[in-house]
Amino acid sequence: MALKRVSQRSVPDEVFDQVLGDVLGGELAPGQALPAERKLAEVLGVSRPAVREALQRLSQAGLIEVRQGDTTTVRDFRRHAGLDLLPRLLLLGGTLDLKVIASILEARLLVGREVAELAARRGGAALAPRLHEAVAALREEQDPVAQQRHALTYWEHVVDGADSIVFRLMFNSLRAAYEPALPALATMLAPEVGRVSLYQALADAIGAGDPSSAGELAAELLSITKAEFAKLEEDA
Amino acid sequence: MALKRVSQRSVPDEVFDQVLGDVLGGELAPGQALPAERKLAEVLGVSRPAVREALQRLSQAGLIEVRQGDTTTVRDFRRHAGLDLLPRLLLLGGTLDLKVIASILEARLLVGREVAELAARRGGAALAPRLHEAVAALREEQDPVAQQRHALTYWEHVVDGADSIVFRLMFNSLRAAYEPALPALATMLAPEVGRVSLYQALADAIGAGDPSSAGELAAELLSITKAEFAKLEEDA
DNA sequence: GGCGGTCAAGTGGTCAGACCAGTTTGCCTT
DNA sequence: AAGGCAAACTGGTCTGACCACTTGACCGCC
Numbered sequence: 001m002a003l004k005r006v007s008q009r010s011v012p013d014e015v016f017d018q019v020l021g022d023v024l025g026g027e028l029a030p031g032q033a034l035p036a037e038r039k040l041a042e043v044l045g046v047s048r049p050a051v052r053e054a055l056q057r058l059s060q061a062g063l064i065e066v067r068q069g070d071t072t073t074v075r076d077f078r079r080h081a082g083l084d085l086l087p088r089l090l091l092l093g094g095t096l097d098l099k100v101i102a103s104i105l106e107a108r109l110l111v112g113r114e115v116a117e118l119a120a121r122r123g124g125a126a127l128a129p130r131l132h133e134a135v136a137a138l139r140e141e142q143d144p145v146a147q148q149r150h151a152l153t154y155w156e157h158v159v160d161g162a163d164s165i166v167f168r169l170m171f172n173s174l175r176a177a178y179e180p181a182l183p184a185l186a187t188m189l190a191p192e193v194g195r196v197s198l199y200q201a202l203a204d205a206i207g208a209g210d211p212s213s214a215g216e217l218a219a220e221l222l223s224i225t226k227a228e229f230a231k232l233e234e235d236a
Numbered sequence: 237m238a239l240k241r242v243s244q245r246s247v248p249d250e251v252f253d254q255v256l257g258d259v260l261g262g263e264l265a266p267g268q269a270l271p272a273e274r275k276l277a278e279v280l281g282v283s284r285p286a287v288r289e290a291l292q293r294l295s296q297a298g299l300i301e302v303r304q305g306d307t308t309t310v311r312d313f314r315r316h317a318g319l320d321l322l323p324r325l326l327l328l329g330g331t332l333d334l335k336v337i338a339s340i341l342e343a344r345l346l347v348g349r350e351v352a353e354l355a356a357r358r359g360g361a362a363l364a365p366r367l368h369e370a371v372a373a374l375r376e377e378q379d380p381v382a383q384q385r386h387a388l389t390y391w392e393h394v395v396d397g398a399d400s401i402v403f404r405l406m407f408n409s410l411r412a413a414y415e416p417a418l419p420a421l422a423t424m425l426a427p428e429v430g431r432v433s434l435y436q437a438l439a440d441a442i443g444a445g446d447p448s449s450a451g452e453l454a455a456e457l458l459s460i461t462k463a464e465f466a467k468l469e470e471d472a
Numbered sequence: 473g474g475c476g477g478t479c480a481a482g483t484g485g486t487c488a489g490a491c492c493a494g495t496t497t498g499c500c501t502t
Numbered sequence: 503a504a505g506g507c508a509a510a511c512t513g514g515t516c517t518g519a520c521c522a523c524t525t526g527a528c529c530g531c532c
Contacts, residue, residue, distance in 0.1 A: 008493090010514065012292065036483060047516045049285045052485085053292050056248065060293050061320075062408070068484045069523030078401075082320035082409035084297075089401060100401055107402040114346040165314075165325060165336055166343040170406065172298070173318035244522090246485065272512060283487045288514085304513045305494030 011046050015054035018044075023063050023074055024092055030076035034064065037072075061085055083170065086177040096184055098233065104177060105229055109222040111170065112155070115162045116202065116218035117211040123161020128207025130157045135199045144186040147193040152179070154199060161206065188232065192224040247282050251290035254280075259299050259310055260328055266312035270300065273308075297321055319406065322413040332420055334469065340413060341465055345458040347406065348391070351398045352438065352454035353447040359397020364443030366393045371435045380422040383429040388415070390435060397442065424468065428460040 009017075022028040034040065037055065041048040055072060058064045062081035066072045077085060090100045119127060134154035141147045152175060159171040178185055198221045205213035245253075258264040270276065273291065277284040291308060294300045298317035302308045313321060326336045355363060370390035377383045388411060395407040414421055434457045441449035 012514090037485095038483090049288075049486095049517095050515065052285075053289055055484095056289050057293055057296050060296060066484075067524085069525080070483065072484080078404060080408065081405060082318070082412060083402070083405045084318035084320040084409075085405060086402065103400045103402045106400060107406075110350040111347065114350075164339045164342060166319070166322065166339045166410075168314055169317060169319045169321060170343070172316065173320075174402075176318060248485090273514095274512090285515095286486065291513095302513075303495085305496080306512065307495095308513080 011050040012053035012057070015040075015044060015046065015051055016057055019054065019058055020061075020063060020088060021093060023058075023077060024088060028074045030074050032074045033071040034074065083173040084176070086173055087180065090177050091181055096181060101185075102229060102233070104174065105222075105226045108174065109219060109226050111167070112222045113215045113219045115159050115164075115167050115171075116206065117215040118164060118167070119158045119161035120206045120209055120211040120214035122163045123158070123206055124209040125207055127157060127161040128203060131203035131206060132200075135196060135203055138193060138199060139196050144190055144193075145182050148182050148186055148189055151189075151193050151199075154203075158202075158206065188228055189225055191228055192221065195221060195224065247286040248289035248293070251276070251280060251282065251287055252293055255290065255294055256297075256299060256324060257329060259294075259313065260324060264310045266310050268310045269307040270310065319409040320412070322409055323416065326413050327417055332417060337421075338465060338469070340410065341458075341462045344410065345455060345462055347403070348458045349451045349455045351395050351400075351403050351407075352442065353451040354400060354403070355394045355397035356442045356445055356447040356450035358399045359394070359442055360445040361443055363393060363397040364439060367439035367442060368436075371432060371439055374429060374435060375432050380426055380429075381418050384418050384422055384425055387425075387429050387435075390439075394438075394442065424464055425461055427464055428457065431457060431460065 019028070019034070028034070034055075035043065037048050037051050041051045044051070055064065055066055059066045061084065063075060063077050063085075064072055065075050075081075086100070086104070090097060090104065131154060134150055134157060138147060138150040138154065141150055155171065156175075159167055162168075198217060202214060202217040202221060205217055255264070255270070264270070270291075271279065273284050273287050277287045280287070291300065291302055295302045297320065299311055299313050299321075300308055301311050311317075322336075322340070326333060326340065367390060370386055370393060374383060374386040374390065377386055391407065392411075395403055398404075434453060438450060438453040438457060441453055
């Protein structure tokens with residue numbers, strides 16, 4: 001068991017999370033004005049520089065607009081936030097948002113297929129050893145959460161093989177979304193990581209430089225969880 | 237001519253940009269330690285809270301790691317930054333990065349096709365009027381940059397019709413990347429926005445709820461700029 | 473009545489200095 | 503060699519003062 005560093009949350013982190021929760025939860029609507037920094041600091045019992053740090057980060061994330069001399073206003077995150085906001089939408093108030101999960105699984109399937117094709121085209125034989133290594137590690141692993149980590153490593157190699165900075169950064173954003181939620185998602189993802197033979201076949205197709213097969217195999221693999229989730233939603 | 241607000245750059249913005257430029261430009265390599273906040277503030281001739289604001293934002297963007305009591309270190313942005321970093325990669329040091337443009341155009345084509353299919357499946361007839369409105373505005377427009385804006389409005393409607401938060405946020409990140417560069421990109425994108433009939437046909441396919449046609453038309457439309465760019469690169 | 477100028481009050485932006493909290497390194501003792 | 507302690511360094515936070523911008527109200531002039 002690996003011991004992790006215990007990290008105390010900083011004051012600006014607390015402020016950031018609180019305001020973000022209110023924005024995403026709808027309590028703070030687009031166009032609405034936030035209290036002045038001085039007021040926020042007073043109400044929250046913290047210093048103004050700490051409030052400023054949080055607000056500048058919220059601004060960077062596309063959730064608020066800060067203008068000197070005027071009140072800070074809430075933006076419509078659906079129009080202004082980028083993909084990096086995804087982790088916060090997935091896990092909101094401590095619970096997983098099922099609609100966001102569905103959207104992630106869908107995007108993962110559609111984009112994953114394209115990335116696998118690119119990897120077959122561009123990664124080819126040089127990529128195969130790393131993929132097979134990840135498959136071997138996945139095969140040896142019993143712990144469900146650790147299995148997910150091996151699968152993530154596998155897909156990291158695939159997206160590197162695609163040789164596209166856009167897809168690489170996209171992968172990072174998506175990984176950042178579900179990595180914190182892995183313990184909760186591991187059960188649902190188990191059937192997928194259980195199909196080691198599919199991971200193996202995809203590695204083979206990529207290594208052989210066969211985009212058509214790679215795309216199909218990737219779609220087949222990534223369809224498993226999407227279907228599992230759809231079934232779960234029907235049962236609920 | 238619309239007059240835009242003149243915005244003075246703040247001190248934390250300047251610090252953020254400078255450190256970000258050094259990280260993305262390679263002067264600050266992954267694993268390397270940044271000078272202490274106090275040192276940075278002294279060297280840059282600014283206050284420490286301003287430095288902190290910038291560093292916390294850089295940390296949020298995945299470019300550095302800040303830990304209390306230890307030095308702040310540089311992270312490998314390729315592994316840790318998300319899609320929201322794209323604007324900064326596209327326009328680095330005032331010049332457009334051709335490799336990033338190529339990657340954007342490719343991803344735009346592959347993802348745009350999927351989004352158009354989803355929009356045809358989910359947006360359907362309710363989406364059509366807005367699409368046709370955007371097409372009409374595009375047809376009336378002569379200014380190349382303004383044409384791009386109409387095209388962006390068109391695609392915003394399409395991605396809304398896809399009814400997926402992941403693709404919506406993705407669109408926001410991509411738009412944030414090329415929107416500041418529109419004046420520079422307008423020439424290259426002109427053949428695409430000149431194909432109003434293709435935009436029209438795509439709107440029709442989406443309105444008719446025909447995913448197959450929508451995907452094909454979207455791919456055809458988005459292939460234009462990709463091909464133009466490939467040609468430009470060969471000429472250079 | 474409409475427009476322009478001025479002022480006050482509010483907002484965000486920045487700074488200096490002090491103090492708190494965590495990490496690392498060096499030195500001493502067992 | 504290992505453990506403990508202190509110092510020096512790091513980041514984290516606060517207070518209070520001042521700067522810069524925006525908005526709204528009021529007044530004077532045409």
